[in-house]
Amino acid sequence: MSLQTPSQSPSVSFAPDAPGYVLDPYPALAELRTKAPLYYWPEGRAWLLSRYEDATAVLRDARRFSPNRDEWEFAAIAGSAALIPELAELNKGGLFALSGSDHARVRKLVSPALTPRAIERLRPELQAVVDDILNDLAGRDTLNVVKDISDRIPPRVIGSMLKIPKGRETLFQRFTEAAIKSFLPGLLRPEEVPSLREDVREGIALVRETIEDRRRNPLPDDILTTLIQTEEQGDRLNTSELLSLVAALIVGGFETTVHLIGFTVYNVLKRPELLTQVKAEPELLKGVIEEVLRFDNFGKLGIARYALEDVELGGVTIKKGQMVLVLLNSALRDESVFPKADVFDVRRNTNASIAFGHGMHFCLGASLARLEVQIAVETLLKRFPALRLVKEPSFGPHPVIRKMESLEVQLNQQ
Known part of the structure; x- marks a missing residue:
């Protein structure tokens, strides 16, 4: 008997670039979960997984599904190696690209520097960065x-974490901006590429110098020193791996933190009762952040995986080499796991959340992102108690996320 494929259903379609999708993708995602939970999307040449059970099954199955693919399927971000080969070379050794024993080895060495306890020690540094930025906005x-x-x-936080030498912060800032822009070369103008490539070269040289200096002069309670000195059965990270990890911190930590701050501020300010609660009970903000990640996730196309063999899943056959897109934003609204999933509930139990992934590729930077967002939003609300929305947010083009470009707020009482 041949297997039925969801793509044979004429009543289902998936159009992430359609008007209104970025503002509210949830009706379309609910239709996928109900009518075609495993749907082949011809335009993206990928299977879409929209239910929680299927999402977690794929994310934890490292034997049959891999994040690696020599040629990324989305045309919008193809060709990064040709545009900025230095950055592409760095990314080859990063946790985003590694799999199997290589990934497990590097992850084991990196983990001690990014545990919740280790990240909590960074709180004073993160608070100082946020305070400095808000001081500039006081008038x-x-x-x-x-x-x-x-x-x-995020760029200021990462620079502070690495203790980039005084006087070279501007160079590191240019490097971070170039790395982030270069990750999506399809959105670049050709005239931007030469200067971006130069910023990447200079930034890599700066980070390499910083690593070598830290080898000679280790510092207490320093994340780079921890990464350099961490040892597992005589094995340590080499300089190339350390450079790749810095690049991963920049690229992986930027979009997550930026958008989680924006979406959290938006979701709090548009709920006056919640705003009052958070001001009276700042600890509630942790629950707010988790519920924003679940209820209003800024993902657009989810996490990509590639089948390493033919896999039968949910009544369809995913062929070896085919791409699967795990739609986290849909899985996090699955009623079978999150009762009343379409209700924003900051006291909800979110232990089952997969907002930062699942399995061996769970995001190691999750604790850092959470703490950055908590400090930023809490400090913003304390500094400007009359904060209110001026208008709804606007969104810009992006192939894989709901990119919030503008969230205009009033700081003071009018």
Whole structure:
């Protein structure tokens, strides 16, 4: 008997670039979960997995599904190696690209530097970065949360964590901006490429110098020193692996933190009762962040995996080499796991959340992102108690996320 494929259902379609999808993708995702939970999307040449059970099954199955693919399927981000070969070379050794024993080895060496306890020790540094950024905004009446606050936090935090030498912070800032832009070369203008490539070269040289200096002069409670000194049965990270990890921190940590700050501020400010609760009970903010990750996830196309062999899943056959897109934003609204999933509930039990992935590729930077967002939003609400929305957020083009470009807020009482 031949297997029925969801793509044979004429009543289902998937159009992430359709008007309105970025603002509210959830009706379309609910239709997928109900009518075609495993749906072949011809335009993206990928299987879409929209239910929680299937999502977790694929993410934890490292034997049959891999994050690696020599040629990324999305045309919008193809050709990065040709545009910025230095950065592409770095990414080959990063946790995003590694699998199997290589991934397990590097992850084991990296984990001690990124545990929740290790990240909590960074709280004073993170608080100082946020305070400094908000100090610059004290005289403003309105601001764009994305451009004025959240875009500025991750590069400053990573620079502070690595203790980039005084006087070279601007160079590191240019490197981080170039690395982030280069990750999506389909959105670049050709005239931008030469200067970006130069910033990447200079940034790699700066990070390499910093690593070598830290080898000679280790510092206490320093994340780079921890990464350099961590040893597992005589094995340590080499300089190339350390450089790749810094690049992964920059690229992986930027979009997550930037958008989680924006989406959290938006979801709090549009709920006056919640805003009052958070001001009175700041600890509630942790639950708010987890519920934002679940209820209003900024993902657009989810996590990519490639079948290493023919796999039968949910009544369809995924052929060896085919791409699977795990739609986290849909899985996190699955009623079978999250009762009343379409209700925003900050006291919900989110232990089953897969917002930061699942299995061996669970995001090691999750604790850092959570702490950055918590400090940023809590400090913003304390500093500007009359904070309110001016208008709904606007979104820009991006192949894989719901990219919030503007979130305009009023700082002071009018």
